[in-house]
Amino acid sequence: MNRRPSHQKRRQKLLLSLLTATAVVACATSPLGRNQLKLYSDSDLDEMGVTAFAQTAKETPVTTNGQATTYVNCVANAITREVGGVWEVKVFESKDVNAFALPGGKIGVYTGLLQVAKGQDQLAAVIGHEVAHVIAGHSNERVSQQQVTGLGLNVAQLIVGGGAGGGALMSALGAGAQYGVLLPFSRAHESEADLLGLDYMAKAGFDPRQAVQLWQNMAQAGGQKPPEFASSHPSDDTRIRQIAARLPQDLPVYQSAQAAGKKPKCG
Numbered sequence: 001m002n003r004r005p006s007h008q009k010r011r012q013k014l015l016l017s018l019l020t021a022t023a024v025v026a027c028a029t030s031p032l033g034r035n036q037l038k039l040y041s042d043s044d045l046d047e048m049g050v051t052a053f054a055q056t057a058k059e060t061p062v063t064t065n066g067q068a069t070t071y072v073n074c075v076a077n078a079i080t081r082e083v084g085g086v087w088e089v090k091v092f093e094s095k096d097v098n099a100f101a102l103p104g105g106k107i108g109v110y111t112g113l114l115q116v117a118k119g120q121d122q123l124a125a126v127i128g129h130e131v132a133h134v135i136a137g138h139s140n141e142r143v144s145q146q147q148v149t150g151l152g153l154n155v156a157q158l159i160v161g162g163g164a165g166g167g168a169l170m171s172a173l174g175a176g177a178q179y180g181v182l183l184p185f186s187r188a189h190e191s192e193a194d195l196l197g198l199d200y201m202a203k204a205g206f207d208p209r210q211a212v213q214l215w216q217n218m219a220q221a222g223g224q225k226p227p228e229f230a231s232s233h234p235s236d237d238t239r240i241r242q243i244a245a246r247l248p249q250d251l252p253v254y255q256s257a258q259a260a261g262k263k264p265k266c267g
Ligand SMILES: [Zn+2]
Pocket: 129, 130, 133, 185, 189, 190, 193, 228, 229, 230
């Protein structure tokens, strides 16, 4: 991010804002109308996301599979076109069934996910879910809650130290389930990301009915390490019921998108 004059200066400024944030009460509203506590600026969150992404990219190999890279980028770009902004996508070589998105416009997908998310529409459901966490400001809420409960200094130290490892910062932002640090998104955040993600995929011309199939696949895949989007969530049944209840709203959106020529062919 060359537009920033000095990375060091940014970090100092961020530390200051993290340390003084408890003096400020900032209320916001999520895209679905839920009240939110947000103590930080978008640029603070972007800085954290960019740092966490860089650390993750250092620790996890990017796949050399060109076909997988093209495929994931095709789906991710179709989704992010609907929400705007500049996004960077990396496909990591890992058996983990996982994906994440971070403030600052970063998306990571693990190759293991491609075994469970069958086809472009199911992958779009996961990426839509992850992008929704970012657009709805869930990371800001998480970091704000951690600040209020006294865990905020750790976040500040992570940013300023810069070298404490991506796992802890990823966890602070809500994307660290695979690191074994259990600070998952709340149930309210998960439900909101499910519904917003469904809206995004439908707008992009992906079939929202495939989201239901995805969660059924996820439930079957199980596994001892729950992926970000399956952790700390109401049961799969509840999740699937909530998504199904929104389909009457999103199916016409999908059909309009298709009629308007949005017909992703990502493979
Ligand atoms: Zn999630």
